Amino acid sequence: MRILLVGAGGVGTAITRIAARRPFFEHMVVADYDLPRAKAAVAALGDKAHRFTPVRLDAADEEAVTATLREHRCDVLLNATDPRFVLPLFDAALAADADYLDMALSMSKPHPDRPYQKVGIKLGDEQFARTAEWVNRGRLALVGMGVEPGLADVFARYAADELFDEIEEIGIRDGANLTVEGYDFAPSFSIWTTIEECLNPPLIYEKDRGWYTTEPFSEPEVFDFPDGIGPVECVNVEHEEVVLVPRWIPAQRVTFKYGLGEEFIGTLKTLHALGVDRTEPVAVRTDQGTAKVSPRDVVAAVLPDPAELGDRMRGKTCAGTWVKGVKDGRPREVYLYHVVDNEWSMREYGSQAVVWQTAVNPVAALELMAEGVWKGAGVLGPEAFEPRPFLDLLVEYGSPWGLREQ
């Protein structure tokens, strides 16, 4: 397998470090808009760098991406950029007859009149609309294959297959007790993506009602996270699992709640009230004359790079899937989860916990694809595949998952 990794940010860099230890692929081309960043990711692999080639590539330039896939004879494109680049990379992969894997879905657009009641364009709609093309070409686009979405969807499929006869609700719950020394405000994941997730109208699925939206930060609940993290206030957030899970798994209700905490919610609300969360460019004076910039890019540029904060971070992050339903005629409730301790991921990989947890899953998925264990054609979510081999492989990667009966 020859892989084109696009994006050498936090997650992309962690992907190279995890993949470098696995023999399943022949070569990985590491592409970034910022060539020194791609070079740094490869250089950091030391004596394992020989299977990696850094290149400069603009993820928005579909033709250039297709050309790079062809030039390096890549079988698969792994997208580790922010969700703005999903569509050009997705299209470029098909154009070059490559498989495709990402960790998010194409972006949503709120309903024009009633954004906080009705769905507009949903996450992934623009990718799923092209399913026929991928099926016809016999190519696989495995979408939403990070941790959330990704592992959380694998958990949902595992619960449906092995733990439940009927499912009432599947609720993804994400929480952490991470702190960053010396910073007033330092998100542990891409602020660009965090803003996108948290300020878009949260999405809920109900079997009788279909998909609908609510006000941001709705339905707060305190969820007790395992492994010493403890109770964290969680709120509804727009997330890919709510789109993906109901496509393959019968459940009465699917939700996603994020353990943001009160202070973080306040900060996001302020960003939104000011309008600096916006992506539409505004004209400002720059050292190159007047130019148009996306305010959200400026917020991201000002904040410390979350991937660089691992040394100052303490604590654990938890991703998981809470499932409520019936097994053998009796009510059952479980939380399937995956915890990464920042101390462990820094020591083992030099990557901070949240970034590492996102990165390990697409590498494991590629390994299953390379071995022919996971295969298919079309645009498919993680829940379309057998969950057991994936969960076993995670254990082999040294990062076991857990199950808590509630």
Add this chain to the structure above:
Amino acid sequence: MRILLVGAGGVGTAITRIAARRPFFEHMVVADYDLPRAKAAVAALGDKAHRFTPVRLDAADEEAVTATLREHRCDVLLNATDPRFVLPLFDAALAADADYLDMALSMSKPHPDRPYQKVGIKLGDEQFARTAEWVNRGRLALVGMGVEPGLADVFARYAADELFDEIEEIGIRDGANLTVEGYDFAPSFSIWTTIEECLNPPLIYEKDRGWYTTEPFSEPEVFDFPDGIGPVECVNVEHEEVVLVPRWIPAQRVTFKYGLGEEFIGTLKTLHALGVDRTEPVAVRTDQGTAKVSPRDVVAAVLPDPAELGDRMRGKTCAGTWVKGVKDGRPREVYLYHVVDNEWSMREYGSQAVVWQTAVNPVAALELMAEGVWKGAGVLGPEAFEPRPFLDLLVEYGSPWGLREQ
């Protein structure tokens, strides 16, 4: 008198509208970085536009400013830009042998080690350092001649001359009950300047201790503003009056408190925690390639232009000087103030209240300079001049001031 007005933003535009009704000057050149903005300001004067010429000018380009002053044979430069441009404009005026007038002072720099206890470079230090050059050339730089600083300093001088024998404290107090329909967050004055004022360490003067600083938003107090505005929570803020007043008026203590309100303070704290209040440029992707932008400029570009919000604004703004001391052996406390009702300023001038209140003062000062009532050489604050003619002229401009015995 021939005037070069630099800056055709909110305050600059209001200056043209106020000046257009006064015969004291021969011509005003209206300069802006953005020529269409200068042209729009002049065009809006209608049949009064003949004494005004719009030109394009970069306020940071000292040589270009000097050339413009010479080309149009201007006697005085009126600076209506943000405080970043004080020094180049101040120097350009002297180079062209013109008088100079601004509404702020050159910027401060916090103390490198103990920013919240000790002063570093104070507001205006870099202007006052050049006093000898202005005196030698016989030219006047009248600095800090807006409303606050400006009218507030005139009030302080008036109190010292006519209302008190001894002054214990002079405290500038600024408050409003303005609301803006349809906006979550819409500052009524330049956000660039508001951030600069509010997040720099607040400055306090005490006769025995000299100037010192505190933490931002220190010493909250509720001040009861006149004319129906009522009680507003005020906090210490870095402001020019605290530098200017003690240079000319004997007082035991000088403070400036701004009626920001809890929500606004919270927003400013969040901006600061995020770092988007910073002026040091960061590199971001723009439509012109990667360029360096000042995050604070982006915040300003995203927010609605406060000068354009007059139609949606309701309420009044109050600027004033509270003085506590002794007169004829008895304790006395007064608040000298100036209130502008947004409805009035919009109807009369099409300018919103805060911007109009800032703009009227430099126009009145120029009129006194043109008539030879206010004259001098060197770098002087408003309290260096006779206050009575100025206060009388305000009344003539249709904008009377008030005195409240406390």
